[in-house]
Amino acid sequence: MTDTAVADNPAQSGPESGDGVRRRDFIYVAATSAAGVGAASVLIPLVSQMAPSADVLAESSTELDIGSIQPGQAIKAVFRKQPVFVRRLTPKEIAEAKAVPVDSLRDPQSLEDRTKKGKEEWLITMGVCTHLGCVPLGTGEGEVKGEFGGYFCPCHGSVYDTAARIRKGPAPKNLEVPPYEFTSDTVVKIG
Amino acid sequence: MSFPWANEYKPSHPAMVWLDEKLPLPRFVFNAVGAGYPVPRNLNYMYNFGVLAGVCLMIQIITGVVLAMHYAANTGVAFDSTEHIMRDVNWGWLLRYAHANGASAFFVVVYFHIFRGFFYGSYKAPREMIWLIGVLIFLLMMATAFMGYVLPWGQMSYWGAKVITGLFGAIPLVGEPIQTWLLGGFAPDQAALNRFFSLHFLLPFVILGVVILHIWALHIPGSTNPTGVEVKQESDTVPFHPYYTAKDGFGLGVFLIFYCAMVFFAPNALGHPDNYIPANPMQTPAHIVPEWYFWPFYAILRAFTQDFLFIPAKLLGVLAMFSSILVWFLLPWLDNSPVRSGHFRPTFKKFFWLLVVDVAVLGYCGGSPAEEPYVIISQIAALYYFAHFFIVLPIVSMIEKPLPLPFSITESVLGKDDAATVAPAE
Numbered sequence: 001m002t003d004t005a006v007a008d009n010p011a012q013s014g015p016e017s018g019d020g021v022r023r024r025d026f027i028y029v030a031a032t033s034a035a036g037v038g039a040a041s042v043l044i045p046l047v048s049q050m051a052p053s054a055d056v057l058a059e060s061s062t063e064l065d066i067g068s069i070q071p072g073q074a075i076k077a078v079f080r081k082q083p084v085f086v087r088r089l090t091p092k093e094i095a096e097a098k099a100v101p102v103d104s105l106r107d108p109q110s111l112e113d114r115t116k117k118g119k120e121e122w123l124i125t126m127g128v129c130t131h132l133g134c135v136p137l138g139t140g141e142g143e144v145k146g147e148f149g150g151y152f153c154p155c156h157g158s159v160y161d162t163a164a165r166i167r168k169g170p171a172p173k174n175l176e177v178p179p180y181e182f183t184s185d186t187v188v189k190i191g
Numbered sequence: 192m193s194f195p196w197a198n199e200y201k202p203s204h205p206a207m208v209w210l211d212e213k214l215p216l217p218r219f220v221f222n223a224v225g226a227g228y229p230v231p232r233n234l235n236y237m238y239n240f241g242v243l244a245g246v247c248l249m250i251q252i253i254t255g256v257v258l259a260m261h262y263a264a265n266t267g268v269a270f271d272s273t274e275h276i277m278r279d280v281n282w283g284w285l286l287r288y289a290h291a292n293g294a295s296a297f298f299v300v301v302y303f304h305i306f307r308g309f310f311y312g313s314y315k316a317p318r319e320m321i322w323l324i325g326v327l328i329f330l331l332m333m334a335t336a337f338m339g340y341v342l343p344w345g346q347m348s349y350w351g352a353k354v355i356t357g358l359f360g361a362i363p364l365v366g367e368p369i370q371t372w373l374l375g376g377f378a379p380d381q382a383a384l385n386r387f388f389s390l391h392f393l394l395p396f397v398i399l400g401v402v403i404l405h406i407w408a409l410h411i412p413g414s415t416n417p418t419g420v421e422v423k424q425e426s427d428t429v430p431f432h433p434y435y436t437a438k439d440g441f442g443l444g445v446f447l448i449f450y451c452a453m454v455f456f457a458p459n460a461l462g463h464p465d466n467y468i469p470a471n472p473m474q475t476p477a478h479i480v481p482e483w484y485f486w487p488f489y490a491i492l493r494a495f496t497q498d499f500l501f502i503p504a505k506l507l508g509v510l511a512m513f514s515s516i517l518v519w520f521l522l523p524w525l526d527n528s529p530v531r532s533g534h535f536r537p538t539f540k541k542f543f544w545l546l547v548v549d550v551a552v553l554g555y556c557g558g559s560p561a562e563e564p565y566v567i568i569s570q571i572a573a574l575y576y577f578a579h580f581f582i583v584l585p586i587v588s589m590i591e592k593p594l595p596l597p598f599s600i601t602e603s604v605l606g607k608d609d610a611a612t613v614a615p616a617e
Contacts (some may be wrong), residue, residue: 050329050372050373050386051371051372051375051377052373052375052376052377052382053382054370056375056377056380058377058383060377061522076461076473078473080376080377080378081376081377081378081380081472082377082378082470082472083473113560132353132354132357132358133353133357133360133378134353134354134475134479135352135355135473135474135475151532154473154475154477155475155478155479156493156561157561157562157563167319170495170504170508171505172494172498172503172504172505172507186457
């Protein structure tokens with residue numbers, strides 16, 4: 001028993017205890033580090049289970065037939081469970097959007113930045129106000145379009161113009177343009 | 192609480208003696224809320240609200256656990272299962288109305304409790320920790336109430352969830368990933384509803400645990416009282432039981448009259464009709480409002496309409512809204528007056544009532560549409576709110592001349608006659 005007691009604890013009475021680092025210190029640090037890394041790695045699944053799951057991500061693209069939309073009309077579609085606005089601008093609306101000096105805008109973007117080349121009559125944006133996420137009015141027949149002729153958010157009074165750029169009210173950004181491409185002249189794939 | 196004159200627990204029945212040796216739970220209760228806890232003799236009815244808050248928490252836990260037996264957290268059936276509770280489940284209408292109005296009652300009671308603390312300086316040394324834990328409880332309550340309101344999956348549920356999680360989207364750079372992570376999707380949906388239900392079930396028990404810490408911290412210095420003068424002698428206190436169990440029992444009766452009046456005769460008065468429309472992600476209600484108990488904070492959120500320096504208005508509003516509660520954590524160090532009670536602080540008292548009015552105005556504006564004149568009124572009221580804490584309180588506590596304090600609680604109750612000049616206990 002005496003032998004084991006000494007062998008258990010050589011560092012405390014051993015000659016090397018004088019320099020302040022004992023063999024056992026290495027074991028303490030190694031063991032607590034390994035346990036700490038282990039405990040921290042448990043957080044990875046616990047945190048990432050909160051992120052969108054595979055089925056939610058799988059719904060992240062939408063195909064739309066836009067052939068029947070006339071100039072001046074707009075539709076509301078669903079993309080990622082959120083409304084997306086597809087609007088066919090009239091020549092007057094395009095002219096209005098282009099007449100605004102881009103530098104004067106809160107979120108400076110031109111109509112060209114927000115539409116596809118050669119398809120600038122098609123304004124495709126999320127229908128989610130950049131303030132707090134309400135759905136702005138202005139797609140339906142007879143809905144309020146706001147003083148700049150685009151969209152109007154009834155929640156806190158943000159007003160968007162005919163390029164869906166923020167012009168007035170609390171929203172900080174233009175309505176977001178989702179990633180999309182035209183797969184034919186009348187079909188657009190969003191996402 | 193350990194005033195030397197506290198009654199000692201002395202079980203007489205052999206079974207209780209046996210239990211006291213093995214697990215002194217009855218002793219613990221006796222010392223916590225029984226005859227073994229000496230309490231200042233002069234507590235007024237404003238001091239009932241702590242116990243009432245505990246009662247509200249129990250009402251919410253009991254009705255909530257029962258409701259969870261009939262509710263399904265699935266976007267396809269959540270709304271229908273809520274209506275199933277209202278129409279088909281035996282007494283389901285009562286349980287749900289008791290739970291929904293119970294949340295409002297809980298906030299009413301807690302607001303009285305908080306403003307009692309503001310007025311009587313309950314947050315001052317040596318009771319800072321009680322106050323800090325209390326603010327934490329309030330934050331937990333807000334989170335719990337918000338998630339509970341989402342569960343019926345009506346229009347206000349859905350859009351409330353969208354707007355409130357949208358607040359996190361205001362954080363620069365990481366805001367949108369955080370919002371997506373919180374929701375488990377790009378908009379409130381199945382993942383969000385299910386996790387809100389899980390957390391709404393969990394958090395009340397977390398609150399219960401923190402409430403126990405709140406009471407534990409309270410029992411170290413003991414309750415404050417309307418004079419703010421500390422307990423000096425035995426004649427300053429009475430045992431909690433039977434004196435305050437009786438007084439709290441009376442207060443509970445009065446509370447239940449109002450609570451039952453709401454549950455039975457105006458169960459939807461504080462609700463919003465839009466929440467009886469199933470959630471529709473394509474259609475925003477014309478006027479999104481949170482529940483009334485969030486209105487003052489919602490008004491502060493909306494008071495910021497202009498960018499300042501390089502900070503967008505939206506982020507400013509979010510920061511201000513969170514700060515309006517977080518500032519309470521600093522309160523013990525912002526008000527440095529050595530006098531606790533507002534009764535003896537003439538200048539403080541005026542500003543206290545101004546704050547009460549200010550919060551009421553904010554509440555009114557928060558429940559109104561975001562248009563003039565409410566925007567400018569909430570801007571002024573929000574400005575005063577922060578000025579009260581960061582400017583008024585520090586300055587008043589420096590320049591104010593307080594009224595003379597009574598020598599003791601006993602003197603304040605009985606006057607300076609013979610009965611009052613009882614020799615100190617030691």
